[in-house]
Amino acid sequence: MSDSSDGIAGIPHPNPLRRLTLDQLRRRTSVKWREYPEDVLPLWVAEMDVTLAEPVVRAVTDALALGDTGYPHGTGYAEALSGFAHRRWGWDGLAVARTKAVPDVMTGIVELMRLLTGPGDAVVVNSPVYPPFYPFLGDLDRRVVEAPLGPEGRLDLDAIEDAFHRETAGGRRTALLLCNPQNPTGTVHTAEELTAVAALADRYGARVVADEIHAPLTAPDATFVPYLSVPGGENGFSLMSASKGWNLAGLKAALAIAGPAAAADLARLPGEVVDGPSHLCVIAHTTALREGVDWLDALLAGLDENRRLLTKLLAERLPAVRYRPSQATYLAWLDCRDLGLGDDPAAAFLERGRVALNGGLPFGTGGAGHVRLNLATSPEILTEAVDRMATG
Numbered sequence: 001m002s003d004s005s006d007g008i009a010g011i012p013h014p015n016p017l018r019r020l021t022l023d024q025l026r027r028r029t030s031v032k033w034r035e036y037p038e039d040v041l042p043l044w045v046a047e048m049d050v051t052l053a054e055p056v057v058r059a060v061t062d063a064l065a066l067g068d069t070g071y072p073h074g075t076g077y078a079e080a081l082s083g084f085a086h087r088r089w090g091w092d093g094l095a096v097a098r099t100k101a102v103p104d105v106m107t108g109i110v111e112l113m114r115l116l117t118g119p120g121d122a123v124v125v126n127s128p129v130y131p132p133f134y135p136f137l138g139d140l141d142r143r144v145v146e147a148p149l150g151p152e153g154r155l156d157l158d159a160i161e162d163a164f165h166r167e168t169a170g171g172r173r174t175a176l177l178l179c180n181p182q183n184p185t186g187t188v189h190t191a192e193e194l195t196a197v198a199a200l201a202d203r204y205g206a207r208v209v210a211d212e213i214h215a216p217l218t219a220p221d222a223t224f225v226p227y228l229s230v231p232g233g234e235n236g237f238s239l240m241s242a243s244k245g246w247n248l249a250g251l252k253a254a255l256a257i258a259g260p261a262a263a264a265d266l267a268r269l270p271g272e273v274v275d276g277p278s279h280l281c282v283i284a285h286t287t288a289l290r291e292g293v294d295w296l297d298a299l300l301a302g303l304d305e306n307r308r309l310l311t312k313l314l315a316e317r318l319p320a321v322r323y324r325p326s327q328a329t330y331l332a333w334l335d336c337r338d339l340g341l342g343d344d345p346a347a348a349f350l351e352r353g354r355v356a357l358n359g360g361l362p363f364g365t366g367g368a369g370h371v372r373l374n375l376a377t378s379p380e381i382l383t384e385a386v387d388r389m390a391t392g
Contacts, residue, residue, distance in 0.1 A: 013297065015301065015302040016052075017048070017050055017299065017306070020050070022380075025049050026038060030047060032044070032045045036350075040354045040356050041355045041356065041381060041385050043373050044372075046244060046330075046374065047374075048330060048374075049381065050247050052246070052247060053288060053291070053292035055287050055288075055292055056248070056287050056288050059291075060251075060283060063283050068283075071275075072278065073279075076282070077282050077285055077289075078094075078096040078101070079096055080290045081094060081099075082096055083290070084289045085226065089215075089225075089229075091226050093229055094228075098259070098263050098266060099255045099266075100255070100266055100274045101253065101255055101276075103252055103276030104254050105240075105241050105243070105254045106132055107276065108254055108273075109136070109209060110140055112239075113142060115265055115268055116207045116265065117173045117175050119142070120141065120143065121143070121167075121174060122142070122145045122163070122167035122174045123137050124160065124175070124177065125177050126155060127363060128149070128184060128360065128363035128364050128367040129184075130179055130184070130211070133177055133179075134364065137177070145167055146163075146364055147160045148366050149182070153182070153324065154193065157193070157196050160176065161200050164176075164200055164201070164203075164206050177209055177211065178197065179210075179211050180211070180212050180215075180224075181224065181326075181329055184370075185326065186331060186332075187328075188218060188327040189225065191225045191229075194230040195230045198227075198230055198236070208237070210228070212227065212238050212240050213243060215245075216242070216246075216296060217300070217328050217330060218300075218328040219300070219304055219326070220300065220301075222328060224328065228257060228259045234259040234260045234261040235262050237262055237266070238257040239254055240255050247376075248285060251281040251284040251285070252277065253277040253282050305379070307326070308325075309379055309382060310325075310373075311323065313383060313386040321334050321335065321336050321338070321339065322334070330375055335369065335370055336370060337368075341369075342369070344368075346360070346371045349389050353385075355385045357372060357374075358371060358372035358374075359371060373385075
């Protein structure tokens with residue numbers, strides 16, 4: 001029996017991005033649709049304008065009907081992710097025994113950094129990168145040290161080595177918080193790049209924690225490589241979740257995964273952390289990984305169509321904007337520096353065109369003059385957004 005039962009055999013699953021109208025979306029009460037007035041088109045925060053995979057809806061609804069709202073139990077989530085990793089990425093190294101459920105990816109990152117580093121130690125990031133890395137690590141009293149991406153948006157190994165060399169001097173503990181795939185650029189790091197990172201970490205005694213939440217959202221022409229699968233990754237950690245791939249941000253759950261040489265560190269995670277995810281959230285994520293793959297494939301095809309559409313729209317309406325279609329995620333990183341809108345073009349697009357995007361400045365070095373656009377929406381909304389950006 002197939003593990004992907006949200007479609008009918010032989011019949012393509014409908015594009016989840018084409019199922020909801022703008023009026024329906026405006027009935028939502030999440031932050032994406034409530035942060036701005038109704039005349040604003042919100043293409044900012046990482047929420048998708050989709051109907052959910054039917055098996056997920058059914059599993060949660062059935063649990064509620066049954067009153068199955070107690071505490072989570074067992075390793076079903078980890079088993080589902082391990083099976084998905086095998087089928088999707090050909091990776092058999094995700095051992096259920098080396099996983100711990102955590103409330104969400106950022107909580108898992110913070111708790112691992114608390115174990116691997118001490119107050120005042122450095123955590124290296126590759127900017128531009130997911131903005132919450134900065135305040136979460138700062139609140140933990142860790143110093144965020146940037147090793148920016150290279151000019152082509154790929155990992156700069158020399159910059160990473162310079163940071164490791166400098167920050168491990170005198171025996172200080174240092175970690176790399178790796179974003180794979182990269183948010184906001186959508187870059188998928190190659191096996192060669194990740195192997196080189198692992199070698200550098202081993203040479204300098206640094207630890208690597210990989211945020212791999214966008215891993216299921218890899219484009220058809222790219223191959224996601226789990227950090228823990230590369231030679232030298234055995235001493236690292238990964239944080240994975242079905243949250244981004246299946247639009248389950250409101251149903252928080254994630255898994256912290258240790259490489260074979262890091263299992264003892266993972267075992268030190270405090271009980272209040274690993275007891276954090278709710279039973280309903282675990283049900284939703286487990287079902288998505290086991291039964292929501294047809295839905296995911298339809299979503300990925302729709303996102304690929306939207307990348308091509310955005311390329312065409314920008315060429316026609318905003319040719320000064322530079323855009324390299326991403327290899328993963330549902331985010332588009334737009335270089336708007338030639339528009340003359342200053343360091344924060346998102347402010348201009350909001351004021352003039354009533355389109356809400358993420359400004360690039362919070363993403364760190366490399367973010368000035370850029371915006372992040374969420375293209376996980378209908379082609380009609382995407383088209384209207386670019387029209388507004390061009391004419392506002």
